[in-house]
Amino acid sequence: MSAVAEQTTIGETVESSSPGRRQAREEHPVPLLFRVITVLTFAYLLTPAVIVVLAGLNSGEYLRFPPEGLSLKWVWDFFESPVFLPAYLFSLKLAFVTMVIATVIGTMAAIFITRVAFVGRGLVRAFFLAPLMLPGLVLGLALYTYYLNLPLGLSRTFWGMMLGHILVTTPFVIGTVSAALYGFDRSLEDAARSLGAGSLRAFFTVTLPSIKAGITAGSLFAFIVSFGQFDLSLLLSTPNQTPLPIAMYISLRYQFEPTAAAAGMFAIALVVVSMVLTAKLGALSRIGGIKFS
Amino acid sequence: MAVTRAEPIGQIGQHKPKWGVPASLRMVLLVLPSAAMFFIFFIVPVMLLFAIAFNPSQSGVVKFEPEFSLETFRRFFDRPLYYEALIRSIVLGITTAAVALLFAYPLAYFVAKESRPGRINLYMILILVSLQLDLIIRMYGMMVLLGDTGLINQALMRYGIISDPLPLMYNTFGVVVGLVQLTLPFMILSLIGIIQAINPALEEAARSLGAGRWRTFFTVTLPLSMPGVLAGSLLVFAIAIGSYAVPVLMGGWRVIVTPMHIYQQIAEMGYWQFGAAISCMLFGVSLIAVFIYHRYTQKLIGGLV
Numbered sequence: 001m002s003a004v005a006e007q008t009t010i011g012e013t014v015e016s017s018s019p020g021r022r023q024a025r026e027e028h029p030v031p032l033l034f035r036v037i038t039v040l041t042f043a044y045l046l047t048p049a050v051i052v053v054l055a056g057l058n059s060g061e062y063l064r065f066p067p068e069g070l071s072l073k074w075v076w077d078f079f080e081s082p083v084f085l086p087a088y089l090f091s092l093k094l095a096f097v098t099m100v101i102a103t104v105i106g107t108m109a110a111i112f113i114t115r116v117a118f119v120g121r122g123l124v125r126a127f128f129l130a131p132l133m134l135p136g137l138v139l140g141l142a143l144y145t146y147y148l149n150l151p152l153g154l155s156r157t158f159w160g161m162m163l164g165h166i167l168v169t170t171p172f173v174i175g176t177v178s179a180a181l182y183g184f185d186r187s188l189e190d191a192a193r194s195l196g197a198g199s200l201r202a203f204f205t206v207t208l209p210s211i212k213a214g215i216t217a218g219s220l221f222a223f224i225v226s227f228g229q230f231d232l233s234l235l236l237s238t239p240n241q242t243p244l245p246i247a248m249y250i251s252l253r254y255q256f257e258p259t260a261a262a263a264g265m266f267a268i269a270l271v272v273v274s275m276v277l278t279a280k281l282g283a284l285s286r287i288g289g290i291k292f293s
Numbered sequence: 294m295a296v297t298r299a300e301p302i303g304q305i306g307q308h309k310p311k312w313g314v315p316a317s318l319r320m321v322l323l324v325l326p327s328a329a330m331f332f333i334f335f336i337v338p339v340m341l342l343f344a345i346a347f348n349p350s351q352s353g354v355v356k357f358e359p360e361f362s363l364e365t366f367r368r369f370f371d372r373p374l375y376y377e378a379l380i381r382s383i384v385l386g387i388t389t390a391a392v393a394l395l396f397a398y399p400l401a402y403f404v405a406k407e408s409r410p411g412r413i414n415l416y417m418i419l420i421l422v423s424l425q426l427d428l429i430i431r432m433y434g435m436m437v438l439l440g441d442t443g444l445i446n447q448a449l450m451r452y453g454i455i456s457d458p459l460p461l462m463y464n465t466f467g468v469v470v471g472l473v474q475l476t477l478p479f480m481i482l483s484l485i486g487i488i489q490a491i492n493p494a495l496e497e498a499a500r501s502l503g504a505g506r507w508r509t510f511f512t513v514t515l516p517l518s519m520p521g522v523l524a525g526s527l528l529v530f531a532i533a534i535g536s537y538a539v540p541v542l543m544g545g546w547r548v549i550v551t552p553m554h555i556y557q558q559i560a561e562m563g564y565w566q567f568g569a570a571i572s573c574m575l576f577g578v579s580l581i582a583v584f585i586y587h588r589y590t591q592k593l594i595g596g597l598v
Contacts, residue, residue, distance in 0.1 A: 045419065046419065048433070098400075104326075108327065133580075135575060135578060138535070193406065197411065233537075244427070256437060260433065261433060264430040271422055
């Protein structure tokens, strides 16, 4: 709850502080037109989330202009909902298992990619990025078809869906951890080795602690990507295994349920908390290996 | 694969091998779980799907059969329903990329010119939160805003500006608004780094030689940021043409795009071969976009890795 409140205040800070403050003496480094569009774009980016929070805290059935009173009615409704609460918990479970596996195999792959020089390294990277290049619906369809052709009994199971989620989250872990490893001074590890530590011991006592922030950021990213995954889950989920985005989608096709907005509020809180944590770790610039200085 | 040619850098080999295997081989063990998993659950399934697209069409049959036929593709190009949807998807993708660029560039420029680290962090949190937020939640917000009885129409009608609700949703306009909402963060992130990397001395030189701020922007800054513009546009295009949920929710089944046909063929009709063939066509278009993207920039998706 506090995270949601925090997010709203952040939004207000931006809008009030960006345009036309210090025009008097020197020229602002950003032209006025650009500053105006910046405010509009931030509004465009964040308004939907603000509306979902308002709809979840609204006292009426439907959001009106001007808004009616606030109430926690829909929040309590969410806690008792036979649809959205199980979906939320299912998404948490799925995202957690996905995160753990993606973090382990992604970190291992990142060490290999950054530490071992070999011909075709670029190719291996492209290989690990490939699942992100396919539209999620097509990837989901490919897995669905594959499971039906295989006698492994993976179709319409938790594990089948989880495997798909691992495919689309591991690339982010690899990207984030690789960025951290490139930034790590290898001579520190060499020093440990020359003082007699074995390669594994040097890795676990010197390297791992210093790339911990990168790994945490990568796993948070993986968690959120899995939690909000829609396209991939669409063909892989079943009526008793419904992640939150699918449950919300099904309800949204027919009506605006305020209970869905309340569930959405808790999902927004999760994303905001994870991003603030990532910022605290100083790993914001490494998210998924996205480069900005 | 190239993996077998691995050589250690540094002096890993000098230390006594713990498990009696060479160090380079032990390093390969690190990549093995992910590589095996990606091979078994990504490469093979995608190849199987594309192989099924070349099977003769049979309703309700999922299993791959060793029979070759171009029937499904012929059907795709024979029926205007299907190829028109693909053309519509491509037009929507291009429109989305253009609109997203107009909104994203000024914001990226603004963040790139900011020097206070605290502010940059704040802006990045806002951009990343909007990137990571589940798209269905965002569409819920957009629908409450844009619907016939939505907030915008309620406000405009209350103040007597309009008497009938504006058609802001369940049409092409609504779909573009939704797709831009979905893809804006990707465009912004593709642009920030590249604008930051432009040497400010170049802009200052243009200014000191008498160019106005807009002339400097159009002759120096914008051309130098073209790799980011192109990368972002193609990334946005690829995401937009693959989106299923946004056209369904914002278009209300009135704007039919290719991903809807894929879902319909599979989930409603059971024509797996035809669904697979349409997927091939959609993937082909994304692949062309990615190919153009690679020709113009060395970076992979959004500068990833």
